[in-house]
Amino acid sequence: MEPDGSKPIRPSGRNSVRGLGLVPTLYYHYRRFRKHLAILLAVIGPGIIVMVADNDAGGITTYMVTGAQYRYSFIWIAILLWPVAYVCQEMTVRLGAITKRGFAEAIFDAFGTFWGWFSLADLTITDLLTIVTEFVGMTVALSIFGVPPWITVIIVIAFIMAILLNGRYWTWEKIVLALCAVNLVYVPAVFFVHPDLGAILHTGLIPGFPYGFTSPVLFLIMANVGTTIAPWMIFFQQSSVVDKGLKEKHIPYARLDTAIGAVFTVAVAIVLIVIASYFFGGTGVNVPDAGTAARLIRDVNPFLGSLLVIGLFDAGLLGAIAVSLASTWSVGEVFGWAHSLNDRMGQARWFNLFRLTIMVIAGLVVLVPRAPLGLITLFVQVIAVTLLPATLVFLILLLNQEELVGKYRNSRIQNATSGVIVGTILVLSTLFGIGTLFPHLFGV
């Protein structure tokens, strides 16, 4: 049997290609390859979307600040985060494909109502606040092109709702994958700055702390980890796998989808660090956020600056699409609403109304004059920290229930790896949360 459960393609009437000539053997392997490629292309989506959307407006700010302050020194951290992101997200693929239910529903079912309501409420609040930060990123980006914030907010909400009008998951996914491709504009942008490859190899890829292991450095590392693993990602990918209808036989392809997405995330992170390092490294220019960075770069290099602005807007848009869906899917699952993207607007009216409400509230918050956006950003980070430990620990506990996931339960090696990763994330994210609330502890 093939990995997807179907019968293998063999040259006529044979059980093996052994003994055949070169041409039939090559043809057999070509057919096999084509078949796997076709399945992969059909399965690809949730992994790439969740990983690319992870490089949202807040993530882009984190990478640009890292590059501006510490040049190439922490590229190795971005690379190290690739397996971290993959290990966490891969578990959601198995859980979703086997149980056919979203993560919120799985938590209610396995851990009862206390943890269920806690997770759902925390996720919804965190997502709402995160969408506010996405809107901030988008309005800042388009204001550089002279578009007023209120127009940006209306267009974005209309677009996000309109891509669901068709009532087909596939259509939605294709549009969002196209937006993911736009997010990769950062990658060619790096060639405009002709980075010093020698310096990148020497200072960026070798783990170390050339600026010392100070409190601000630790804080920035924690911010990088925090932006790579977020609770909404777990909820989003599992619901997405379920809504897409992926089955057990698709797990190997969905794993590859997740791995490819993680590569894209890391590639964009490295490119942003390199670009910020080129323009601001060692200059002493204060780069508080990605919008300011794009504006400053645009003054020097209008084309590259404009690419960065487009990338920032796209990152915010992708983030808003994915984050809003994470909580809407979760609430829909638990409340038993029609919650599939394959449902038409009228069929899934509570689902769509809830999502629209979240986005309208987030959009209005951004438009309120003198809204405490700095405070909101702070609370996003802290509240996400309260949910992250529970989310990751539940994920591992669920993946150890043989009666739930059968042969796809975590092996000892998987438990050891994910245990170390989760333990490290917990310590760093807790320190990050405390450091955000009490900055003087870290001297930032």
Add this chain to the structure above:
Amino acid sequence: MTSVFGRFVSKVREINHRYREPKIKLTKWTRAILLTLRVYLFFLVGILVYAFILNVR
């Protein structure tokens, strides 16, 4: 409005009833992990409240 709120409350009751019993196999390890998570959560919420009070002052 009242009927919408009433329906919401009855839905919440239904959810609470449906998921009343945790279905996970509660081994000693699982119990210990869940207890640690609760303590950790109360610690974080305590810090949040403390930071909020400090900010308000």
